[in-house]
Amino acid sequence: MKKHPMLKYLKEEGPAGPRLPLIMCPGCGAGQVLNYALHAVDTILQEDALRKEDFVFISGVGCSSRLASHYLNFDSGWTLHGRALAVATGAQLANPRLKIVVFTGDGDAAAIGGNHFIHTCRRNMDVTIVCMNNGLYGMTGGQVAPTTPIGQTTTTTPYGNVEDEFDLCRLAQTAGATYVARWTTAHPHQVIKSILKGIRKKGTAFIEILSQCPVHCKTSPVEMFRNMKKITVPLKKSTAGPAAGKIPVGEFCDIDKPDWIERYQKIMDQLSE
Amino acid sequence: MSNNEILKPGVYYLQGAQACLEGAITAGCRVYAGYPITPATEIMEHAAHRLPRLGGRFIQMEDEISSASVLLGASWAGAKAMTATSSPGFSLMQEVISFAIMTETPLVIVDVQRPGPGQGYITTGQEDVMQARWGHHGEGSIIALSPASVQDMFEFTIEAFNLAERWRTPVLVMAEETVAHMRERLIVPALGTIPIVNRIKPQDMGIAPEHYLPYGHAQVPPMATWGEGYNVNHVSLVHHEDGNVTRYNPKVHFENVARIHRKIEDHVDTIARLETRELEGCRHVLICYGSVSRTGIEAVLEARAERGIPIGFIRLHTLWPFPERQLRDLLPDVDVVFVPEMNLGMMAHPIMEALRDRCRRVVSIPSLGSLHSPEMILARIYEELQ
Amino acid sequence: MNRLCLNATYCKGCLICVEACPTGAIKASGRINSKGYVLPEEDDMRRCTGCNLCETVCPDFAITIETADGEGG
Numbered sequence: 230m231k232k233h234p235m236l237k238y239l240k241e242e243g244p245a246g247p248r249l250p251l252i253m254c255p256g257c258g259a260g261q262v263l264n265y266a267l268h269a270v271d272t273i274l275q276e277d278a279l280r281k282e283d284f285v286f287i288s289g290v291g292c293s294s295r296l297a298s299h300y301l302n303f304d305s306g307w308t309l310h311g312r313a314l315a316v317a318t319g320a321q322l323a324n325p326r327l328k329i330v331v332f333t334g335d336g337d338a339a340a341i342g343g344n345h346f347i348h349t350c351r352r353n354m355d356v357t358i359v360c361m362n363n364g365l366y367g368m369t370g371g372q373v374a375p376t377t378p379i380g381q382t383t384t385t386t387p388y389g390n391v392e393d394e395f396d397l398c399r400l401a402q403t404a405g406a407t408y409v410a411r412w413t414t415a416h417p418h419q420v421i422k423s424i425l426k427g428i429r430k431k432g433t434a435f436i437e438i439l440s441q442c443p444v445h446c447k448t449s450p451v452e453m454f455r456n457m458k459k460i461t462v463p464l465k466k467s468t469a470g471p472a473a474g475k476i477p478v479g480e481f482c483d484i485d486k487p488d489w490i491e492r493y494q495k496i497m498d499q500l501s502e
Numbered sequence: 503m504s505n506n507e508i509l510k511p512g513v514y515y516l517q518g519a520q521a522c523l524e525g526a527i528t529a530g531c532r533v534y535a536g537y538p539i540t541p542a543t544e545i546m547e548h549a550a551h552r553l554p555r556l557g558g559r560f561i562q563m564e565d566e567i568s569s570a571s572v573l574l575g576a577s578w579a580g581a582k583a584m585t586a587t588s589s590p591g592f593s594l595m596q597e598v599i600s601f602a603i604m605t606e607t608p609l610v611i612v613d614v615q616r617p618g619p620g621q622g623y624i625t626t627g628q629e630d631v632m633q634a635r636w637g638h639h640g641e642g643s644i645i646a647l648s649p650a651s652v653q654d655m656f657e658f659t660i661e662a663f664n665l666a667e668r669w670r671t672p673v674l675v676m677a678e679e680t681v682a683h684m685r686e687r688l689i690v691p692a693l694g695t696i697p698i699v700n701r702i703k704p705q706d707m708g709i710a711p712e713h714y715l716p717y718g719h720a721q722v723p724p725m726a727t728w729g730e731g732y733n734v735n736h737v738s739l740v741h742h743e744d745g746n747v748t749r750y751n752p753k754v755h756f757e758n759v760a761r762i763h764r765k766i767e768d769h770v771d772t773i774a775r776l777e778t779r780e781l782e783g784c785r786h787v788l789i790c791y792g793s794v795s796r797t798g799i800e801a802v803l804e805a806r807a808e809r810g811i812p813i814g815f816i817r818l819h820t821l822w823p824f825p826e827r828q829l830r831d832l833l834p835d836v837d838v839v840f841v842p843e844m845n846l847g848m849m850a851h852p853i854m855e856a857l858r859d860r861c862r863r864v865v866s867i868p869s870l871g872s873l874h875s876p877e878m879i880l881a882r883i884y885e886e887l888q
Numbered sequence: 889m890n891r892l893c894l895n896a897t898y899c900k901g902c903l904i905c906v907e908a909c910p911t912g913a914i915k916a917s918g919r920i921n922s923k924g925y926v927l928p929e930e931d932d933m934r935r936c937t938g939c940n941l942c943e944t945v946c947p948d949f950a951i952t953i954e955t956a957d958g959e960g961g
Contacts, residue, residue: 230895231952233895233943233946233949233950233951233952234943234952239949249949250898250899251947251948254900255900255901255902255925255947256904256947257947258947259947260949261904261945261946263947264944264945264946264947264949265944268944414945417944417945418944421944443902450902450903450904451902451904451906451907454908454945
């Protein structure tokens, strides 16, 4: 029977037994994002002059970060909570030819990892950040996150969240990222295209994907998937401000700016003359 | 240094901080990430000057945690990488150290110790020596060296990289402000005489990617570099030899962590170094480390010459793994063991444990924030023995 | 006619594939796998255009379409 074509990029079996199915809950958006990311990588491997060994996937900690734990048939690193981008920076300094994709979540990137997130964008490090935003901390049981809407009940806001949420894309753009996009798991082709663009483009690409957590939102995967298009609006059609009530999706920013390695290389070249 | 090479053989007059960084680049370090903190900043500033001249890359990160995290990615991508910090930054790096131990990642962290707790002060100290061993959460052993001179800052940093590569582990250089800031002669020997060790890779053992076990094949597993087709997954959950983290079972857990622990502890005799003087026929001994050994030896020689006290001298070059057996083998039964430290008594504890049945008592000689003078140490020796 | 290829071990019964299918060619079956997940199955594969959305949106790499000519979708 024909196998799913992306399985060639995953480690299904090994000496210590099977690694699949993924540990994610049924209908979790993270698995979908992995599927989309692998589609993008697959296209690049066919069309561009890149080889499989040029890719590295780095993640932090959390449900989204499990994507780069031990499933990938690529070089990968499942690192510390919030610090994936610093690890990615190190890999880039050691070998700028590596194509680095970072899997992270809203808590991993914007709470504990917030500092490294804004500095990575500021430096325009050449990484593609795939941020799965489910508006909460999934792995630990559904706590409030910097992306939880105001008023929301979570395990640590049992009386309702009293804080406003980050707009991660605006944060990335303000901090200096050169490609910023937001989609949802219900926008498969757009996500694939954005990840493709992000990998191909030099500099920091930040792709936020609204990703459902059916378990903590106590809603079926199908219903959450169906709702994605209802709660979002294409950027060009969105009215300004959160009063519009819907989340704008699209490409927020696509500019060209030298990345960190390129700028530092100039110094290295000058010194070696 | 405005040349594009490692230090040539010869005599130099350098600050300890500079000597440390020169040792690192002589050992092959080509990635440095750091954050400013007194009294370690000079190492970083020297790195900023030197790394790009040797084809390396330097970056000042936004904090110590990310500085240490950079080393992980750099090491996995094949580079030798280092950072230097001081005590408060050292506290911040503990999670990364724990992670490096579990993922068996070679890297070097220099802690230029200053007094604590809290901001403490910006002078010298040895108050992190216990933290070096026990500061990271969880099990797993670590290697920590204690330089006492500018020469040591050069040589011990090279040794730190060699140990990191050989044993696939983070290695700490527990320097002190005294040693980082002092200026002394450095002698760089003929290049062929400095051994440089590089990690063993699966290619070196003829292991093909399809047969590679990232945490297997040997007690010190061969380490694949990113970008060479080995599809290595670095994980810090307890794992099987093939890097699988599913199918938890206590037996696999124990084997994983016990191997990492024994990887270092089984080889104390190879890893740990110490030096001794005047041990023959001694009835007492002074055991010290770091810059305190500079005044400690003066006190020992004077006590012997001026008052004929049969006291010997041991200087620990390696704090961890602690050389318990070597100490016991070297020493006869003694009366008093003196342990001067720039803390209130830290290494005195493993020393006490090691020599529990071989001495009558261990006497700590504390100093906080400044180096003991020989007179301070002598005063305590005479008080105790007369 | 295209054929649905399902890995019943990997499938977690989220049924997003059924939701994503634009022509209603597949549906939830009455079968469950060993973990108790409800599996999708073919409904009317004459409607299947080989768009492969089911394959693309699957979180578990469990479903794909084999086209009538034996190649992929």
